[in-house]
């Protein structure tokens with residue numbers, strides 16, 4: 001008797017699951033059908049948590065996998081040999097530029113940093129005018145705006161006037177509100193926990 005009840009309960013549960021999944025599918029299919037626009041996106045990855053640059057380079061890997069032409073401009077970085085540069089630096093589909101000055105608290109040289117920022121930005125500005133480039137990554141760009149090393153208006157204008165189908169990914173903490181306003185997708189990564197604060201040093205493959 002109890003066996004029949006258990007079978008009935010399982011059948012009822014399975015039927016409920018099927019109805020719920022049917023409703024979910026209708027909802028998701030509806031949303032997919034409503035998303036018909038095809039255009040170049042501006043994505044901003046910001047916040048204090050880990051995962052901004054690595055997310056951007058994940059999208060670079062996807063893009064290269066699809067045969068898209070990509071440009072990478074890394075502001076600040078250059079002290080460590082980053083795995084992403086080792087993999088994509090000489091890739092025929094990727095143009096890769098690194099500012100190479102290191103962190104501002106290491107250089108302690110505002111004028112030198114400004115010159116380096118402007119020189120590096122010139123590559124970004126050119127890529128943002130080139131319709132043959134499908135994806136542009138401006139890694140750690142936000143700091144150049146926070147420190148006032150680059151003219152915010154000029155950067156925003158270059159982003160807005162880029163080719164219609166070009167995707168751009170900007171990373172860095174404290175993204176300016178004007179940048180967030182013109183972006184299509186903004187992700188704020190939260191700093192729930194980081195191994196560094198438990199005394200763990202940077203790890204190859206995970207951190208650089």
Ligand code: ATP
Nearest residue numbers: 048049050051052053054055191194196202206207
């Ligand atoms: P990643 O390149 O790993 O995606 P990120 O781009 O989000 O990190 P950055 O501020 O650019 O973060 O810092 C790069 C380096 O600092 C990496 O080694 C990363 O692990 C480390 N890092 C990132 N977030 C934190 C944090 N909240 N606390 C301590 N270290 C961090």
Ligand code: MG
Nearest residue numbers: 052053140171
């Ligand atoms: Mg980063």
